[in-house]
Amino acid sequence: MSEIIESVLDDIERMHKAGVINTVTVQKFKKLANVPEPKHLSQKKIQAIRKKTHLSQAMFARFLNVTVSTVQKWEQGVNEPAGPALVLLNLVDKQGIKAVAL
Structure with missing residues (x-):
């Protein structure tokens, strides 16, 4: 804490x-x-989460409200997700893409 x-x-x-x-x-x-911190996700884990959703990088980015470039950089290990994006990725990992679909 x-x-x-x-x-x-x-x-x-x-x-x-x-x-x-x-x-x-x-x-x-x-x-x-007592809200837990979101779990750190490796580049391979992020790619696995996206592939599990059967979405392209472009569509995955739209669901997370980030740019395609951002998703690409996460998957290449250039950048790491943080803040709301990390929370959303953890949510998609646990509950599927429908958890963030509006």
Whole structure:
């Protein structure tokens, strides 16, 4: 857990003890703080995830809202996905492409 999250949780506990927020709110913050970090994905894993979806790099990029160049660079190991893209890739890996289809 990051120092920032720990600091926020400490502040939440102090606010609860002071009667500023209730127990339900404290529990909600604690639940949010325990969201796991997305799993790192290697270039081979990213390519395997895409191939499992039977999509071209161009279509896969559209589902993830990134450029084709971005997908190519991930699969070549030039760049690594981060932030929302990494979360979406993990989601597609676990639940399939329908999990991100609108």
